[in-house]
Every structure is written in structure tokens, then in C-alpha cells.
Amino acid sequence: QNTQKGSLPKQRLLVVANRLPVRAKRMGEDSWSLEVSVGGLVSALLGIDKIEARWIGWAGVDVPDETGKRSLTNALAEKRCIPVFLDEETVHQYYNGYCNNILWPLFHYLGLPQENHLATTHSFQSQFDAYKRVNQMFADVVNEHYEDGDVVWCHDYHLMFLPQCLKEHNSEMKVGWFLHTPFPSSEIHRILPSRSELLKSVLAADIVGFHTYDYARHFVSACSRILGLEGTPHGVEDQGRITRVAAFPIGIDSNRFIKALELEKVRNKIKELQERFSDRKIILGVDRLDTIKGIPQKILAFEKFLEENPSWHNKVVLIQIAVPTRTDVHEYRKLTSQVHEIVGRINGKFGTLTEVPIHHLDTQLDFHTLCALYAVTDVALVASLRDGMNLVSYEYVACQASKKGVLILSEFAGAAQSLGSGAILVNPWNINEVSTSIYYALNMPDDEREKRHHHNFKHVITHTSQEWAENFLSEFNVTVNQAQMRTKQ
Ligand code: G6P
Numbered sequence: 001q002n003t004q005k006g007s008l009p010k011q012r013l014l015v016v017a018n019r020l021p022v023r024a025k026r027m028g029e030d031s032w033s034l035e036v037s038v039g040g041l042v043s044a045l046l047g048i049d050k051i052e053a054r055w056i057g058w059a060g061v062d063v064p065d066e067t068g069k070r071s072l073t074n075a076l077a078e079k080r081c082i083p084v085f086l087d088e089e090t091v092h093q094y095y096n097g098y099c100n101n102i103l104w105p106l107f108h109y110l111g112l113p114q115e116n117h118l119a120t121t122h123s124f125q126s127q128f129d130a131y132k133r134v135n136q137m138f139a140d141v142v143n144e145h146y147e148d149g150d151v152v153w154c155h156d157y158h159l160m161f162l163p164q165c166l167k168e169h170n171s172e173m174k175v176g177w178f179l180h181t182p183f184p185s186s187e188i189h190r191i192l193p194s195r196s197e198l199l200k201s202v203l204a205a206d207i208v209g210f211h212t213y214d215y216a217r218h219f220v221s222a223c224s225r226i227l228g229l230e231g232t233p234h235g236v237e238d239q240g241r242i243t244r245v246a247a248f249p250i251g252i253d254s255n256r257f258i259k260a261l262e263l264e265k266v267r268n269k270i271k272e273l274q275e276r277f278s279d280r281k282i283i284l285g286v287d288r289l290d291t292i293k294g295i296p297q298k299i300l301a302f303e304k305f306l307e308e309n310p311s312w313h314n315k316v317v318l319i320q321i322a323v324p325t326r327t328d329v330h331e332y333r334k335l336t337s338q339v340h341e342i343v344g345r346i347n348g349k350f351g352t353l354t355e356v357p358i359h360h361l362d363t364q365l366d367f368h369t370l371c372a373l374y375a376v377t378d379v380a381l382v383a384s385l386r387d388g389m390n391l392v393s394y395e396y397v398a399c400q401a402s403k404k405g406v407l408i409l410s411e412f413a414g415a416a417q418s419l420g421s422g423a424i425l426v427n428p429w430n431i432n433e434v435s436t437s438i439y440y441a442l443n444m445p446d447d448e449r450e451k452r453h454h455h456n457f458k459h460v461i462t463h464t465s466q467e468w469a470e471n472f473l474s475e476f477n478v479t480v481n482q483a484q485m486r487t488k489q
Helices: 040-046 066-077 088-107 118-145 162-169 195-203 213-227 254-260 264-276 295-308 330-350 367-376 392-398 431-442 446-462 465-488
Strands: 011-019 022-028 031-036 051-058 081-084 151-155 174-178 207-210 230-232 235-238 241-247 281-288 316-323 358-361 379-382 406-410 424-426
Touching: 011 040, 011 118, 022 066, 031 066, 040 465, 051 118, 066 081, 081 118, 088 118, 088 330, 118 162, 151 162, 151 465, 162 174, 162 195, 174 465, 195 213, 207 213, 207 465, 213 230, 213 235, 213 241, 241 465, 254 367, 254 392, 254 446, 264 367, 281 295, 281 367, 281 392, 281 431, 295 316, 295 330, 295 431, 316 367, 330 358, 367 392, 379 392, 379 431, 392 406, 392 446, 406 431, 406 446, 424 431
Parallel strands: 011 051, 011 151, 051 081, 151 174, 174 207, 207 241, 281 316, 281 379, 316 358, 379 406, 406 424
Antiparallel strands: 022 031, 230 235, 235 241
16 A cells, blocks of 8 residues: 555654764763754654654764663663764774765765875775675664564665665665765766675665755666666666665754744844844854865855955954864864964954954854854855755744845755755855855845745745655655565566
8 A cells, every 4th residue: 555645654763874863971980961963854753753763873982891882772772772882993994984085075076085096995995894894783783673564764875885784684674775965976976996886785775865856866877877777767677676766855843943033042142143243244154164065165255255345344244153073084174274274364354453254163053042143144155065955054044034134055055956046046166156146145135035035935944854754754655565566466
């Protein structure tokens, strides 16, 4: 029987992702403090009553002793989380190495890093081996906790080997895989020495999901060009077995943001920010400090804008929140110093005794301060060089019901396909274009601003994270049921 959207059967779901939605900090030999992080996935699944989700993922901390492992496992069980323990060297090879130094840049069209070129194939190979080993460790934990009828939903580029590991152990297991990054053109994917193995493993899943139609199309053409398999309108066919491939664009829990704006502490924060910047327009960037986010390009475009528009000096400020991330990876450390150098130079050039044009913060703001900042911002600037979706653009729109600010959005973010007609789309590499767009955004007539905002707001409040999860899981059920019917015939 087919499952229609909105009529999901009662199901137990095992969500498998590199990271658990909980940050663990050791407080004593067997005591832990756990902080739940309410990402898109958590809020999406919380909203679906029929789904009983359990989470499997890396604990995020090194726990070398058995007492620690046992106590953390028990503490996490209360949050329905099951840890996978990885030692430091494995994290270095798998997470810093293969995931974040190889797959991440390649999937975002940044190529393979120089340190991993032919002269160091040895390190490439050992990182790839660690990646496969870790994926098998995740599979072992899934197998241990799996019960008949469970649905297993694997997430992201860290776990491309997982579908195959799971199906080899139990071919009846219902396995879905979703990629949160772009899937690059097959011409880029084919650079990877392990290109075929990764594709074959992902194809072991019953359903494979992407944020945009283009990523899904790239995946299907990689399978046809690299593996010689046939792409069908529904997915990829290999010897009569079809892997469903489709686009499911994610959203946010927009209500959480909209409701936060009504809280007294957020309203006070809004007032405080408005007073502090009463004589200035605010341009805002919120990004993880990642090579893909185009932070240097964004800041250079702002410099160009200041150079070309002296009348705006001291009347506009760029607030850039740069959340530190993956700080053990060389490219990320290099980026941090590069950004600091550019910001210092520009502030030195355009600053006064009392004011600077760029407020750059290497930090993560708490949720309420972030909402307040979104609400007071005149222009949000997202300059990603590539981005799977970019939910900062959604969060900004959700918080702009009263101000109706302008979103300048990179055409290389997945979100450009959904918010494109409300936002000003730019090529972040074109500093002139971004600078002109900043000028246009700051001077945009009210009626145009309102029209653009209205368009995006409608999209953000209707295409939520919950709707995304329901769409994926419904299609997952339909796919599995159809496959079962085919085998019976
Ligand atoms: C991206 C990835 C996620 C990842 C997040 C934060 O959004 O798609 O899988 O969790 O970045 O990166 P981190 O390496 O800190 O988990």
C-alpha cells in the first residue's frame, strides 16, 4: 500500500549522522553535562508524532576509558542517543582528513587540497581506509540496535559507505541516505580516486535524497558516466534494482524563530541593538568560518562598496559573525588568519577614533541574541562559493516580518533555487556585482522590499524542516513498498 504524504505509519526511526544532536562535556570520572543542539533535523523530527527517533552518532569527545564510555552511553540513552566512540587518531584520519579535507572541498568545487596530490597518495589511502573503517563501526552500532521494521536514515558525506555496510549485513533493512552538501557535477566527482566505490555504496540504499534537483541530476549522471548504469526518471537502475533518487529541499522550524521575537529578553536585545546602531544601517553575515562561505570575498566586496560610496561612510556597518569550526584542519586555520588580516586592513582604512565599519566576531551567538540581530538587520549578505542549502538565509527571512530587510544571496547556494525571486542573487566571485548589490539593497524602494520579503517569507513558513522530513520519509515508505511489490510479482 502506498503511503501518502501526511499519513506516515507509526515507525521507529534510527537517524544516523556523524554528530549526535547533543554536545557532551565531561564533568567528572562518570559524570557528563549534555547540551542538546536544536538543529534542523532535531526540530523536524520532534514535530512528527508518529516517528519515534533514536540517534546514532559520534560522541564528539575522546573517551579513552571504559568507565567514561559506559557513563556517557547511559547519560545519552536518556536523550535517545547512542554514541559511536572514535579515538583521536581515527578522528584525525576520518573526520579532519577524508571528510573535511577531501570530500567537503571537492563536493563544494574547491578541488582536492595540494597536500593530498599524487606525492602523498599514501596519506590519501590511509584516510580513505579510516573512513571505511569508521563507516563499518557506525554500521555495527546500527546493527546492534536495529529491530525488524525500523527505518534507518543515514546522513551526509561522512557516511557514504554506510548504506552498503548495512545492506550487506541485512538486505531487508530499509535504508535511506540524504546528502546535506551539494553533489558536484560528475566531472568533479570523477576526480576522486574512490569515486566508484562511494557511488556503488550509496546506491545500496533504497532512497537517496538531495537538497536540489541539480544535485540529484549530478548524482544520476555520475552513476551513468562513471559506473555505466542507467538513469531512469525515478533514479538509478542496476540489474533490475532501482535506487530512488530525488530532491527534498530542507527548511527551518520557522515558528521557533517567529515566536522567539515575542520574548521579552529578545525584545530588549532588539531595543539595545537599535539604540547602539541608531545612526547606521546594518549589513549582516552569519557563517561558520568555512572556506566555502566566501567570507573574504564578501568583505572585499564591502570594501569596494565603501571605496565607491563615500557618502555611506559611518552610515553602514557590516557585522560578520564567524562561527569557528573544524579548527584542526589546516585550510580552516589559514582562512581565519586571512579573514582577520583583511578585516584589520579595512577597519584601519575606514575606521574613525570611535567607530569601525566591520564588526567581526569569531564566535557563536546564543539563539536569542541571533534572533534579535536578524530582526534589526537591514541587509543580510550570504556569499557562499557553494552551499548545500544555506539556512541562514531562511532564518533571516523568518525574523524580518516587521523590518522586511533585503537578502543578498549567492547564486551558488541551494537556497537560491527557493528564495531566488525574493532575494538579490549574486555571483560572490564578482566583487563589483556584490558591491553594486549592496548599494541597491540599501537604497531599495519600500514597495519592492516588501514584495520581495513577502515572497520569501511565504516560502520559509510553508516549506519547513518538518515538511521536509515528512516528504522524505513518505517517499521512503512508498519506495520500499513498491520494491516489495515488485519482488512479489
Ligand atoms: C555542514 C554539514 C553537517 C555538519 C555541519 C557542521 O552543515 O553538512 O553534516 O554537521 O556542517 O560541521 P561539523 O564538522 O562541525 O559537524
